[in-house]
Amino acid sequence: MSIEIPKDKWPGAVQTVTLGATAEQGGTRTKVVTIGGEQTLPFMHFESETPNRPVIAMEMSSSRPGGWSQVLQDTWGDVLDDPAKWAQACEQAGAELIVLMFGLTDADDNPITPDFAVQTVKAVLEATGLPLVVLGPGQVDIDNAILVPIADATKGERLVLGLCEEGNYRTIVAAAMANDHLVLGRTPMDVNLAKQLNILMTDMGLPRDRIIMDPTTGALGYGIEYGYSVMERLRLAALQGDAMTQLPLMVNPGFESWKTKESKVGEGVPDAWGDWAERGVHWETVTAVSLIEAGADVVVLRHPDSLTRVKESIDELMAAEPV
16 A cells, blocks of 8 residues: 655745856856755655755865864864965865855954955965855954955955845945845844845845845754754745745854864863764764754855765765655
């Protein structure tokens, strides 16, 4: 006796967004990344195919990150001092997307300047053919001061600029619209806030296919349940037809996981915690895979071993046979 599995047919779908532009498209990237397009909940292949697999991005900084775990610093080595070499190492590790983070200072500990920011972005673009996400340090004045000239200097590359938040989205969105870039909107784990920011940005005339949402999240054991539920609710609202929630999701499990005490402390604290390096990679991997199953279209990682393991998990999830 055959069993018929009940299937839902949703009225809505996630917006398809393409990051990066090749020479034929007005940019210099050797490849582009397309995300979104889902018409059902994650990996429910028996209801609808997943048109674009989740993407793994690697995070890098404009200068050596002092706050990173020693495990990460030992893993990447001297490339941490050269953004171009770091970007190349990320691509060689298997990254599909580069996320370049700017801090408040440059490599010499001087306040960051627009010239330094533009030169760093250009060096990374020359070093790798992957699409690029560029994020400011998170202070409105400084973000605006560096992201606008970056947008002007890379017109047509379809970079993702951020972070767009309620207090600073206007300047970043205007720069993105003028130079054919995308934006990343971040809100603090709240469905209504995420929707409201998307409304504000589209009201400025920014097309939905140039917006990615970062609803923020927590790490394994540190708020991931709440982050997971917010992402799940955003996806359900999108499938039910709410246009202002139908944007792809990008989250940063690398940042969240490597700031937990389990990933930061060394050996023997306590002994039962096991190998320090392996523990941190496990923490990042499990967090990332959980968020992918919640609906993340892009996860941003820090450790190359985590990338390998998460890619294997995505392969398994994508290979599931439709019923």
